[in-house]
Amino acid sequence: MKKILATGGTGYIGSHTVIELINKGYEVEILDNLFNSKITVLDKIEEITGTRPKFYEVDMLDADKMDEIFKNGHFDAVIHFAGLKAVGESVEKPLLYYRNNIEGTLNLLDSMAKYGVNELIFSSSATVYGEQDQPDFVETMKTGGAITNPYGRTKYFIEEIVKDYVVAHPDFEATLLRYFNPIGAHESGLIGEDPNGIPNNLMPIIMRVAEGRIKQLQVYGTDYPTEDGTCRRDYIHVVDLAKGHVAALEHMKAGVNIYNLGTGKATSVKEMIAAFEKASGEKLPHEFAPRRAGDLAEMWANPAKAEKELGWKTELTVDDAMRDTINYLKHVKENN
Ligand code: WQD
Numbered sequence: 001m002k003k004i005l006a007t008g009g010t011g012y013i014g015s016h017t018v019i020e021l022i023n024k025g026y027e028v029e030i031l032d033n034l035f036n037s038k039i040t041v042l043d044k045i046e047e048i049t050g051t052r053p054k055f056y057e058v059d060m061l062d063a064d065k066m067d068e069i070f071k072n073g074h075f076d077a078v079i080h081f082a083g084l085k086a087v088g089e090s091v092e093k094p095l096l097y098y099r100n101n102i103e104g105t106l107n108l109l110d111s112m113a114k115y116g117v118n119e120l121i122f123s124s125s126a127t128v129y130g131e132q133d134q135p136d137f138v139e140t141m142k143t144g145g146a147i148t149n150p151y152g153r154t155k156y157f158i159e160e161i162v163k164d165y166v167v168a169h170p171d172f173e174a175t176l177l178r179y180f181n182p183i184g185a186h187e188s189g190l191i192g193e194d195p196n197g198i199p200n201n202l203m204p205i206i207m208r209v210a211e212g213r214i215k216q217l218q219v220y221g222t223d224y225p226t227e228d229g230t231c232r233r234d235y236i237h238v239v240d241l242a243k244g245h246v247a248a249l250e251h252m253k254a255g256v257n258i259y260n261l262g263t264g265k266a267t268s269v270k271e272m273i274a275a276f277e278k279a280s281g282e283k284l285p286h287e288f289a290p291r292r293a294g295d296l297a298e299m300w301a302n303p304a305k306a307e308k309e310l311g312w313k314t315e316l317t318v319d320d321a322m323r324d325t326i327n328y329l330k331h332v333k334e335n336n
Helices: 012-023 040-049 063-073 087-092 094-114 150-168 201-213 238-249 271-280 303-310 318-335
Strands: 004-008 025-033 054-057 078-080 121-123 173-179 181-183 217-220 233-237 255-261 286-289
Touching: 004 012, 004 063, 004 233, 012 025, 012 054, 012 078, 012 238, 025 238, 040 303, 063 094, 063 318, 078 094, 078 173, 078 238, 087 094, 094 121, 121 150, 150 173, 150 201, 150 255, 150 303, 150 318, 173 217, 173 238, 181 238, 181 318, 201 271, 201 318, 217 271, 233 238, 238 303, 271 318
Parallel strands: 004 025, 004 078, 025 054, 078 121, 121 173, 173 255, 181 233, 217 286
Antiparallel strands: none
């Protein structure tokens, strides 16, 4: 079985993917600087899978340490999750985002080239599409237009860097996975979304409101041209997303291969609130607020290409994700 390096592997999506990789028999090692994750995730991965991945607490900006890891690692492939991802923070600190996300990726590609690691899966994002004429996003759409923040632009620039790298290294096998809106938690309740600092995204904020750490959810805009006036997004269960990475790893091929990872369905903010309340059995305090700059009214994945070429499609629903999120919150509460 292939040996994999997961950069950012103690993070939300990374840790769920590491679990699915280990479950499928892959040998996995993790590089993470723990900026937005906790070392205790390793204990949870071990508790869930019985395997404790080798862990390097390394910042991908440290090219020498990265090189050392590759010198001894003898990896077959890299799944590159590591990166800063707070949209709002990226607007305030663009240089931090460009240096961290882009220079870190350049260091990674240098080490992969030096040690002959020829397979890369990159954690990209639907943000690279920017505004489109239709909300059903397909991989052939032009990207890079009207991206509303530096975070999203780092994802777009890294996609372009990988494309150029492949032109120079035709045998290189690169897969770009464009995530839509990951939500939910592992069924064990041992791991879930637990960002450091103030979250941007809807679900971690809903979780904080449910925990009483935030007074109420601000619903950003109720005057969108949608059925209930709130934005609609393609919320994908993080375990489905993780399994999408395993499917991608099993279908690597030379060139740049791009896939949307989404459900193909859209859910509004009001529907998300109702789904959470149904799963929790409690009202979620919220109030209606003005629109948030940069938000699109609606977007969702056309996931046909991933289903056709990777044999992967989502199996879990928003209700499954709410159930698993609430189960995770219960575990967090019991263990703190
Ligand atoms: C979803 C909806 C908000 C918070 C971003 C990134 C994207 C990806 C997912 C990484 C929107 C509304 C939110 C709140 C709200 N990240 N909302 N009140 O903006 O679709 O995408 O996260 O890859 O790259 O751009 O996700 O969760 O921030 O917002 O009403 O307190 O929830 O307006 O309609 P988004 P989100």
